[in-house]
Amino acid sequence: MVSLDEAVIARLQKGEDHFEILVDPKTAEQLIEGKEVDVLSCLAIDAIFKDSKKGTHAPQESIQKHFGTDEVEVIAKEIILHGEIQLTTEQRHEMQEQKRKRIVDVIVKNAMDSKTKAPHPRQRIELAMEEAGVHIDPFKPVDQQVKIVIDALRPIVPISMEQVRISVKIPPQYTGKAYGVARNFGVLEREDWQSDGSWIGIVKIPAGMQTDFYDKLNDVTKGNVETRILK
DSSP states (O other), X not given: OOOTTTOEEEEEEETTEEEEEEEOHHHHHHHHTTOOOOGGGGBSSSSOEEETTTTEEOOHHHHHHHHSOOOHHHHHHHHHHHSEEOOOHHHHHHHHHHHHHHHHHHHHHHEEETTTOOBOOHHHHHHHHHHHTOOOOSSSOHHXXXXXXXXXXXXXXXXXXXXXXXXXXXXXXXXXXXXXHHHHXXXXXXXXXXXXXXXXXXXXXXXXXXXXXXXXXXXXXXTOOEEEEEO
16 A cells, blocks of 8 residues: 555545545556556555545445445545546646656657658657647546647647658678568568568558667668668
């Protein structure tokens, strides 16, 4: 269980009845994102309250009426998923920043400039988010917020979430190392081994990973690799 110092109040109103639990906000976030968590382990106290600050427990008849069970784990899960979680200003800021970084990671990896087809640098995305005044919800899952953020960025930067298909040709002397890089970096759509031992393949990767892909191929082949974006 989490300590009382680290726990926050999660509330759920059902009709005229009020239910509260004391929960670890970070574990609650993981549950909301669909991850498997031990619900009881994220509670500070194994109980359902009417008023947690006063230590007043919710009446059993009210719990049975609204939840159909008295199992704390089941009830706590519903409160976390459908209720309101109270954060301190410091906790909210910290969780928002952590989620902001994760959202930027996804965008940088998967998005590209819709005009040039080149990846967007991380700083450009961060500055555009700041200019757009993007609000980050500390509890809403990353994948749900990425689309909202992309829509907010479009008036500021040309951006699209796409994958690109890249044709790769590796000389025979470098296939030993470079083949694994090309094959495992994305989805290998096609490959052909040539009579001279060279390898030709078509790899589909997130648009934002192009720079990393080229850098790794150039590193293991000492720059002796041919790549071309396919339309």
